[in-house]
Amino acid sequence: MAVSRWFFTLGWSGAAPLALAMAMAGCGHSTAEPKAKVETAPKPVPVTVALVEQRPVERTVEVVGTLNGWEDVTVGSKSQGRVLKVHHDMGDRVKPGELLVELDPVDANLAVQQAQRQLQAELAKLGLNDLPTTQFDVNAVPAVVQAKVALDRAKQNVARERSLNRRGAGAQQDLQNSENDEQGATAALANAVLTAQATLANSRATRAAVDVAMQAKTDTEIRAPIPYARPAGVTGEIEYAVAKRLVAEGEMLKQGDPVLQLVVENPLRLWTNVPERHSAEIQVGQAVRVKIASHAGSTFEGAVARINPSVDSVSRTFQVEVSVPNPRGLLRPGGFAKASILTDRSATASIVPIESVVKYAGVTKLFVVEEGKARSINVETGQEGLGWIEVVGDLPKSAEVVTTGQTQLADATAVTIRKPEVEATAPAVTSAKTPDPDESKK
Structure with missing residues (x-):
């Protein structure tokens, strides 16, 4: 209302120039607006890129575990007795069959002597000093030979009495007595043979008792075991290490008690x-x-x-x-x-610079440049090396991945590729020349 009043106050002649000026001012404002829009449009993001490489890699399975000895054995005592001497302690190295612990052998020695005396008594009944290694003929035993001689004598008496009886010179009673003597001698020979066989069996059993006593004496010396097979790849001699000592000298052991742990x-x-x-x-x-x-x-x-x-x-x-x-x-x-x-x-893998991989909110991705624009690709990472990392995903083999500037990118963001900056070498420092006072005077 104030404007119209002012317009009419000026009159047509005064208002016309003013209206023209206002129209020209409006036209000038409309031409400046597109120019402002052009200036606010997003600019391409400068990035550096690197080519995806195809390299041979080694596939591995990463695990953890515990190291154990090839053999880990606790050596025990086969017999009971008092510990006489312990030859090795923790940390010692021993070879298979080496003496570890000695038990008091007095009882074992006495048992060996007792068994040997019993064997000698049985062999004496057979007229032998030692058991034969081949099959033994019991007919050579003195008792059997004696029974055979008695049987032969009885047979001769029977034959003589029968001859006398046929000629009527002998008594019938004498013939019956001689026949009875022959039957008794036959039975005595059979009994002598059986006795000799039993004595031979007892001798062999006593010899086994001697062997048992000798083994018990040997068992008083506890030695490192001898492995039945050599570990694969080991060419030298096998060696045990003493991991634990479990006995002391003077200690009484029962059968099966542990003495040393070897590995x-x-x-x-x-x-x-x-x-x-x-x-x-x-x-x-x-x-x-x-x-x-x-x-x-x-x-x-x-x-x-x-x-x-x-x-x-x-x-x-x-x-x-x-x-x-x-x-x-x-x-x-x-x-x-x-x-x-x-x-x-x-195996062949896609390798990219490690700085090209972006991890955010549990998502791993990288950007590739295609026709001047960035495209994000979700990937999974694999093996990693010095400055590189393996990626698995829908990644073209000849793609260019963004190595710097990717934090400013999204899908379809325009990019411009720039070369990586090279560190400039510092210029050589030259010493300033001291002015000559004579020259300043000139």
Whole structure:
């Protein structure tokens, strides 16, 4: 209302120039608006890129486990007795068959002497000094020979009495007596043979008793066991290490009491549990790399020796045994170890720079540049090395992945590729020249 009043106050002649100026001002405002819109449009994001590489990698299954001795045995006493001497203690190295502990042999020696005397008494009945190694003829036993002689004499008497009786010169009673004597001599010979056979059997039983007594005497010397088979890959002599001493000198032992615990340190067995999903990948003979905390910079080579055919229904894992050579004794039985079971040496993987992978809110992805725009691809990471990482996903083999600037990107964001900045070398520092006072005077 005020404007119209002001318009009419000025009149047509005064208002016309003003209206024209206002129209020109309105036209000027409309032409400036598109220019502002162009200036506020998003600019392409500068990024650096790197090509996806295809490299051969080794596929491994990472596991942990416990190192155990190839043989871990607690040596016990086969006989009872008092400990006379302990020859080795914890930490000693002993060879198979080496003497470990001695028991008092007095009782064993007496038992051997008693059994030997009984054997001598039985052999004396047979007229022998020792048991024959071949089959023995009891007809040579003196008692049997004596019975045979008596039988022959009885037979001769019967023959003489029968001859006299046929000629009517002998009495019938004498013939019957001689025949009875012959029957008695025959029975005596059979009894002598049976007695000789029984004496021979008793001699052999007594000889076994002597052997038992001798073995009991031998058992008073407790020795390291002798393995029936040599571990695979071990060329030198097997050696035991004393892991624990369980007796003291003067102690009374019963049969079966433990005396020392021994362990074979080379090679060792690594027992580990592998998830069931890897059951088709693990095979006997596969190489295994073992690492322990006490030698962090070293890797020990082993091989899969045995695979348990059954799966634990609770943990859904199966047991794998790895043979680990330990010639220098750096590994300790009972220690904790990490292992990598090498399942494939010739696998091919997509490798990208490690800085190209973005992880956010549980999602792992990277960006590729296609026709000047960024596209995100969800991936899974695998093996990792110095400056690189393996990725698995719908990733083109010849793709260019964004290595810097990806935090500012989203799908379809325009990008411009720039070259990575090269660190400029510092210019050489030159010493300033001291002005000559004579020249300043000039």
